[in-house]
Amino acid sequence: MSENVAEKTGAENVAWDLTHLYSGTADPKIEQDMQKSIKLADELSTEYKGRVADLDSEELRDLLEKSEVILEITQIIGAYAYLDWSTATGDAAKGALLQKTQEYGSQVEQRMLWFDLEWAEVPEERAQSVMSDPVLADKYRHYLEVSRLMKPYLLTEPEEKILSEKDVTGHAAWYRFFDETHSARLYEWEGEQVPQQVLLTKLFSTDRETRRQAQQVMTDGLKDMARTTTFIFNTILADKASTDRLRNFPSWLTARNLSNEVEDDSVQALIDAVTTRYDVVARYYTLKGKLLGIDDQKDYDRYAPLPAADRDYSWKDARALVLESYRAFHPQMADITAKFFDENWIDAPTRPGKTGGAYAMPATPSTHPYVFMNFEGKPRDVMTLAHELGHGIHQYLYKNRGMYQGRTPLTTAETASVFGEMLVFQEMMRREDSPAVRLAMLTGKLEDSFATVFRQISMNRFEDAIHTHRREQGELSTDQFNEHWLKTQRDMFKGSVDMTENYGYWWSYVPHFVDRPGYVYAYAFGELLVLALYARYEEVGEGFADSYIEMLSAGGSDWPHEIVGEVGVDLQDPDFWKQGVAILDGMVKDAEKLAADVG
Numbered sequence: 001m002s003e004n005v006a007e008k009t010g011a012e013n014v015a016w017d018l019t020h021l022y023s024g025t026a027d028p029k030i031e032q033d034m035q036k037s038i039k040l041a042d043e044l045s046t047e048y049k050g051r052v053a054d055l056d057s058e059e060l061r062d063l064l065e066k067s068e069v070i071l072e073i074t075q076i077i078g079a080y081a082y083l084d085w086s087t088a089t090g091d092a093a094k095g096a097l098l099q100k101t102q103e104y105g106s107q108v109e110q111r112m113l114w115f116d117l118e119w120a121e122v123p124e125e126r127a128q129s130v131m132s133d134p135v136l137a138d139k140y141r142h143y144l145e146v147s148r149l150m151k152p153y154l155l156t157e158p159e160e161k162i163l164s165e166k167d168v169t170g171h172a173a174w175y176r177f178f179d180e181t182h183s184a185r186l187y188e189w190e191g192e193q194v195p196q197q198v199l200l201t202k203l204f205s206t207d208r209e210t211r212r213q214a215q216q217v218m219t220d221g222l223k224d225m226a227r228t229t230t231f232i233f234n235t236i237l238a239d240k241a242s243t244d245r246l247r248n249f250p251s252w253l254t255a256r257n258l259s260n261e262v263e264d265d266s267v268q269a270l271i272d273a274v275t276t277r278y279d280v281v282a283r284y285y286t287l288k289g290k291l292l293g294i295d296d297q298k299d300y301d302r303y304a305p306l307p308a309a310d311r312d313y314s315w316k317d318a319r320a321l322v323l324e325s326y327r328a329f330h331p332q333m334a335d336i337t338a339k340f341f342d343e344n345w346i347d348a349p350t351r352p353g354k355t356g357g358a359y360a361m362p363a364t365p366s367t368h369p370y371v372f373m374n375f376e377g378k379p380r381d382v383m384t385l386a387h388e389l390g391h392g393i394h395q396y397l398y399k400n401r402g403m404y405q406g407r408t409p410l411t412t413a414e415t416a417s418v419f420g421e422m423l424v425f426q427e428m429m430r431r432e433d434s435p436a437v438r439l440a441m442l443t444g445k446l447e448d449s450f451a452t453v454f455r456q457i458s459m460n461r462f463e464d465a466i467h468t469h470r471r472e473q474g475e476l477s478t479d480q481f482n483e484h485w486l487k488t489q490r491d492m493f494k495g496s497v498d499m500t501e502n503y504g505y506w507w508s509y510v511p512h513f514v515d516r517p518g519y520v521y522a523y524a525f526g527e528l529l530v531l532a533l534y535a536r537y538e539e540v541g542e543g544f545a546d547s548y549i550e551m552l553s554a555g556g557s558d559w560p561h562e563i564v565g566e567v568g569v570d571l572q573d574p575d576f577w578k579q580g581v582a583i584l585d586g587m588v589k590d591a592e593k594l595a596a597d598v599g
Contacts, residue, residue: 009312009313009314009315009349009375009376009377010314010315010316011315011348011349011375011377012349013349014315014346014347014348014349014375015087015344015347015348015349016083016344016345016346016347016370016371016372017343017344017345018080018083018084020367021076021079021080021083021367022080025084025093025094025096025097026093030077030080030097033073033076033077034077034104036073037070037073037074037077037108038104038107038108038111040066040069040070040073041070041108041111041112042111044063044066044067044070044111044112045111045112045114048063048115049114049118050118052115052118052119052122053118053121053122053123053126055130056130057130057131057133057135057136058133058135060130060136060140061135061136061140063115064139064140064143064404067112067115068365068402068403068404070108070112071403071404072364072365072366072403074104074105074108075364075403076364076366076367077101077104077105078101078102078105079361079364079367079370081094081097081098081100081101082098082101082361083347083361083370083372084097085097085098086354086355086372087347087351087353087354087355087372088351088353088354089179089180089183089184089353089354089355090180090183090184090352090353091353095176095180098176099173099176102168102172103168106164106165106167106168109164110160110161110164110165113157113160113161113164114157116147116150116154117154117156117157117160119144119147119148120147120148120150120151120154121151127144127148130144131144131145138401138405138557139401139402139404139405139557140402140404140405141405141557142405142556142557142558142559143404143405143556146261149258150258152248153247153248153249153254153255153258154247155246155247159246163243163246170239171236171239171240174232174235174236174239174514175236175511175514175515177232178229178232178511178514179355179511179515181225181228181229181232182196182225182355182356182509182511183195183196183353183354183355183356184353185221185225186352187199187217187218187221188217189202189214189217193352195350195351195352195353195354195356196218196221196356196509197350197354197356197357197374197376198350198376199214199217199218200214200218200356201376201378202214203215203300203302203303204303204304204305204378204380205304206304206305206307206310208294208300208301208304211300211301211304212298212300214300215298215299215300215500215502215503216502218506219502219503219505219506222505222506222508222509223505225508226478226505226508227478229508229509230476230477230478230481230508232514233466233476233481233508233513233514234470234475234476236513236514236517237466237467237470237476238470238475240252240467240517241467241470241471243255251264252463252464252467252468252471252517252518253267253464253518255518256410256516256517256518256519257518259409259410260409260410260411260522260525261409261411261559261560262409262411262525262560266571266572267521269574269577270457270521270524270525270528270577271457271460271461271521272577273577273578273580273581274453274454274457274524274577274581275457275458275461275491277581277585278454278491278492278493278494279494280454280581280584280585280588281450281454281492281493281494281496282493282494282495282496283496283588284446284450284496284588284591285297285302285493285496285497286496287588287591287592287595288443289496290595291306291439291443291595292304292306296498297496297497297498298497298498298500299489299497299498299499299500299502299503299506300500301497302447302497303380303447305379305440305443305444306436306439306440306443306444307440308434308436308437308439308440309379309437309440309441309443309444310440311379312377312378313377313378313379313381313382314377315348315375315377318375318377318381318382318385319341319385321382321424321427321428322337322382322385322386322389322420322424323337323338323341324427325386325423325424325426325427326389326393326420326423328423328427329423329545330545330546330548330549332549333393333549336392336393336396336397337389337392337393339368339396340369340371340389340392343368345368345369345370345371345392346370346371346372346373347370347371347372347373348373348374348375349374349375350374350375350376354374355372356374357373357374357511358371358372358373358374358384358387358388359371359372359388359391360372360388360389360391360392360395360417362395362399362406362407363395363396363399363406364399364403365399365400365402365403365406368396368399369391369392369395369396370392371385371388371389371391371392372388373385373388379441379444380444380448382424383421383424383425383448386420386421386423386424387417387418387420387421388417389420390416390417390418390419390420390421391413391416391417393416393420393552394408394413394415394416394417394552394555397549397552397553397555398552398553398554398555398556400553401553401554401555401556401557405555405556405557406555406556407555407556408555408556408560409556409560410516410519410522411522411525411526411529411560412525412526412529412556412560412563412564413522413526414522414523414525414526414527414529414530415526415529415530415533415551415552415564416552417526418452418526418527418529418530419530419533419534419548421448422530422534425441425445428441429441429442435594435597435598436598438594439591439594439595439598442587442590442591442594443591445587446584446587446588446591449527449531449584449587450584452523452524452526452527453523453524453527453528453580453581453584454492454524455492456520456521456523456524457520457521457524458488458489458491458492459488459510459512459513459520460518460520460521460524461488461491462484462485462488462489462507463513463517463518463520465484465487465488466481466484467517469484478505481507481508482501482504482505482507483504484507485503485504485506485507486499486501486503486504489503527580528576528577528580528581529564529569529571529580531580531583531584532569532576532579532580532583533548533564533567533569535583536567536568536569540568544567547566547567548567550566551563551564551566551567554566
């Protein structure tokens with residue numbers, strides 16, 4: 001890959017070190033740990049299976065402590081395999097290990113299914129009495145509460161084992177195939193073959209022709225893969241419909257809402273609050289068209305930066321900006337973040353065969369998180385770095401909550417990441433005196449927020465449409481996927497941007513639709529929550545940062561509304577989501593005022 005495709009940023013050699021997990025794909029300790037955890041799972045079953053209803057709180061704690069040991073081993077093995085594979089998806093040995101660990105994980109899961117089934121059948125009065133004991137409070141009480149939510153949807157143990165076994169060659173296998181297909185695909189750009197991530201970066205160019213060409217090249221590639229991706233999507237839709245039917249879930253989104261620990265009504269209130277304010281999006285893009293001097297904005301113009309803010313960041317500059325922003329808020333955040341840089345917990349450069357996007361891999365009590373991204377030196381990459389490090393800080397802080405109550409539901413999992421972005425953005429704004437540059441920066445932030453709130457909800461509407469279509473009318477053609485995609489995207493822009501027929505194919509590269517159906521609304525949940533948190537921070541000032549760190553440290557040890565309630569935010573307020581959208585409306589007004597000042 002030449003420098004005219006991906007300029008040098010200083011991130012080219014920023015690769016994580018996984019050797020403290022395992023020395024490589026052939027490390028014999030991987031197999032030893034697999035056998036150890038399976039043996040421990042069998043011993044746990046022998047000791048406790050059939051007795052859960054009769055255990056007192058201390059005995060239940062002992063059972064859960066032993067199962068945590070098994071789960072930690074399983075997660076470390078799975079994490080290593082995925083981390084290693086995601087940087088080189090074309091490596092056959094890494095792919096083979098990933099598949100082996102998925103099969104192994106299913107075997108462990110099947111050996112431990114009996115606990116959730118037995119716990120769900122414990123009479124309510126007995127369960128409440130056991131859970132109220134302080135010996136379970138810090139590490140297990142909330143997990144035990146949440147696991148009982150699944151009681152109406154659980155099957156028999158043999159049936160649950162079959163579902164777990166078949167998932168390895170079902171949903172999990174199709175997602176891997178999807179990911180490897182897109183990771184292996186190269187696109188021709190200026191006579192060279194480049195990964196998808198490099199091409200997507202071109203959509204942030206100030207040159208319109210570059211953006212148009214990038215959209216066309218991307219579309220051509222997606223068209224070439226359309227038969228494959230259409231089949232993958234249809235298979236995933238059918239697989240989920242089958243599972244939901246077997247479990248008797250009332251809607252395609254029920255399973256996701258249960259795992260997110262939110263009521264269906266609350267999610268619908270979020271969707272309604274966003275979709276009824278698409279006028280905010282239209283008003284902003286009407287303004288942006290004037291600022292760009294473009295009368296006919298196309299989908300490939302959405303992320304065009306205003307020239308005043310067109311700059312590149314070296315890895316060194318990005319690191320310094322994030323660290324300084326975090327330190328100004330709370331020293332502990334900067335101290336944790338420094339570990340990611342200094343101890344090689346980040347994999348940053350774009351490479352052929354590396355998956356696109358970015359993620360943070362959670363910690364276990366005995367390890368630490370990792371951050372994965374594709375750094376190209378653009379302002380958006382700095383925000384992505386801040387975002388994933390926010391996740392990393394959260395994961396580092398909550399690991400002491402244990403395997404069962406560390407991880408948060410997806411809705412609040414986005415809190416620390418989006419808040420981290422906000423801290424970096426505000427620091428960048430503070431450093432800038434030029435109204436023109438400030439306006440360009442504000443428009444960039446608005447577009448990120450719109451992508452997180454309005455676009456994610458429009459994608460939720462797309463998911464709703466295709467899941468409903470598959471269940472009521474059967475398999476979808478590529479054209480039908482395109483139609484649903486264009487309709488939900490065009491609804492959002494209300495005519496302010498022309499979503500071209502080319503853009504109709506762009507549903508087909510979004511991994512969340514395949515990996516985690518129903519996931520996308522969690523981004524909007526997190527963004528609007530963070531807007532409320534940041535408003536609270538500006539209101540409270542000193543003292544808020546300590547409360548915020550305590551909130552992150554709580555992990556998933558309580559209901560989301562209880563955890564964020566400690567910092568003064570009421571998630572149960574029926575108008576909460578409307579208030580968040582109103583903040584975005586206010587930011588558009590700020591942009592309009594700045595535009596008038598700049599002239």
